[in-house]
Amino acid sequence: MKKVLPLIICILALIFTSCTKKKSEKLYPVLKYTDNDASYVFINKDNEVKIDKHYDDVLKAFEGDYAVVIENGKVSIINREGEDVLSGIENVYQIKDGLVTVKNKDKTELIDLKTKDVLMTYDYILIGENKIFSYLDGDKWGYRNLDGEKTLAPQFEEAYPFGKNAGVAVKDGKAVIIDGDMNVKETNYTESYKINDETILAREGNRQLLLDLNGEVVNPEVKGDLTEVYGGMYTVFDRKNGELVKKVYTLKGEPVSDEVFTDVRLLGNGFFAANNGELFALYSEKDGRVTDFKYDFLSAESFDVNGGFVMGVSNGVGEILDKNGNLKKTVGENIDSIMKDENLIITSDYGKITYFDQDGNVIEKSPKINPVGTVKMLIDEKDGKNYLFIVSKDTNEKLNASLKSIADRITTEKNVTYDYRLEGDILYATLKAHDKNYPFMVDIYTGEVVDAKAIFIDEAAMKSIVDQKKTEENMQGDVELVCFSFENELKMVLRSDKEYFVDIPRVEIEKYLDLTGGEFFKSLLAPKINK
Incomplete structure (x- = not known):
């Protein structure tokens, strides 16, 4: 089953990345449609159409000088002039530093987008920093640069993309750290996970630890189910009075706040958004809560680009705040998300994406479309x-x-x-x-609700979770387990009549799931579990 990145992710995330070292004019995809057809053009911040080829779909908005589109049913990479650089591609994985990885039958090719030369071919390739690549050859991963002067032969069971400072891999079940000269430092830790260019999550027995890229312990014991690490903080799931809550800590394990929340989203630069069970508020690591609990949505994905501005939605109105939580501007109505770059403010609601200039004037509206293949x-x-x-x-x-x-x-x-x-x-x-x-x-064809029953190994496992949670929550009447995916994360809850209860943590259901199940389950229902 072909999986396509939804356009809203492309527009509200990819277009906010820095284009190139040389400043380039940003281009934004806009959908034009009639009763019988829909197609995309690209505009600039002044609403001038810069590429007018009317594409069927935009799979990746411009990241630097290239975008990925569908034209006449074919996947193509285009440049900023709308010219085809590569066409008839089966699938595009990564575009970075003028290079692209694409699928070709059962292999992955690394291609130079300027010369169109195929530079290497393996089972899979990940483009890292400093043009060092991790590659899968058979059932083992290796590392190399383009000319092969720096290389580690395939020997790792797992390998993360090489970072600015180092790489992290797993060999013989143990974490190893690799420097820029391909020297390998072994550790005694298992189940390592490279979080970013400074931090590694590892396991030693039943303990979770945070390490730096020298292998030194930053936090000797992470308590709870770690859910996110970003901007010098991390969050964990914990329980309070039988309820699942989130807590926030510094990387060294010091509590950022004594409060517990139903949800937390780390924003970077010492800020996070926390939910009290109904709405979000903006928090600062230094000053604590800086706004009321009034937001349905808070984000700072472009924190540095925006000069420290935070975007939020309160009662359907988009708000732009400074770091102290002071309101700087409001835009839109009945919206559900808002983003800002150096040119435009962009909001989304159930049916459209709206582009505003920095003064809050509407530049363009684009209907929202989520395409998959020709659907x-x-x-x-x-x-x-x-x-x-x-x-x-x-x-x-x-x-x-x-x-x-x-x-x-x-x-x-x-x-x-x-x-x-x-x-x-x-x-x-x-x-x-x-x-x-x-x-x-x-x-979409049967109109039937898809639930969790098909993804469990057996009925007994499913019944075990339902009975356990039903007792814990003192739920009466018939209870069933339902499953859905939200923001690419598997969610499982109990439903009784018309009400939903208990967001079951992933760690609790992993042992019940058929992790070696079919492609449908792995790619669609639980992509994070099955990474």
């Missing part, structure tokens, strides 16, 4: 209500009727909206009511 999903209004269109597929009426039926089972509220993400035949939907969000999965 296109358009979200529009029909008779004043949200309506889902699957272009060229005879599923519209049936699917929309199914969504309405599901909504009626979840809530009695009438004025609900949806967020959608389509992958293959599975529609990931989030019903947004006034009280909370309700995620679920639907098969």
